Amino acid sequence: MDLHRLVAEAILAAAVDAVVATDREGIIQVWNPGAERVFGYRAEEALSQSLDLIIPERLRARHWEGFRHVMATGANRYGEGDLSVPGLRQDGQRISLEFAIAPLRNRQRQVQGMAAVMRDVTSRFEEMRGLKQKLAEAVARSNS
Template identity: 55%
Template structure:
């Protein structure tokens, strides 16, 4: 029994967190059931498309400037287990608050060929925190 394979398959097919991978150009090459649930795009709709489908329009230039820079130098300052927080966009236009970690994808000669991201939708928690901050600010006026 190949336990690593069984565990890997279970994690990749889980509907809880989104697991997305993109190639050097930023085109989606992997999209799991969690990504379908969070973003609303079926796997067949997402594979081969740009990450732009989940990046808010106002943030795309900054995202792509950073993505291209990382692909050129082959290293990211993230990817060491850092948890990042960013906004995202669902298929229906809903704005999402996401937390995620990235994993560099490397070829046999250790060259950077893309990234995988493990994402969690924290929109509800983000909204609750924002509402509490507003209440505290109003109370201290």
């Protein structure tokens, strides 16, 4: 085993964030311990499953449209920064996720799949929503 592979495996195992990688069809091929913590599925439950496992049903059509576009063109508009979207845990709880994605390319630069690093920001999202609501209430009171 080469040093690069050892480093990659160590980073995947130690990462607090979820790291998920798929093949061209969106079938999960990599599911690290961080993904187990974020989504609640053990690796053996998630591997070889569709990404639909963690995508809320109402968002699946839009997700797959974007996924197919990246697979066909290699163009990824989300690589420059974080994207925030809802996710779905094994227990059915919806969570807020920030993530960055990267196409996985072979030596000929053809897209072979996708990798994502995801962070559960549900508590921060809910805190911000609560602060915005309090601010709106304070403004409403001061205008009365």
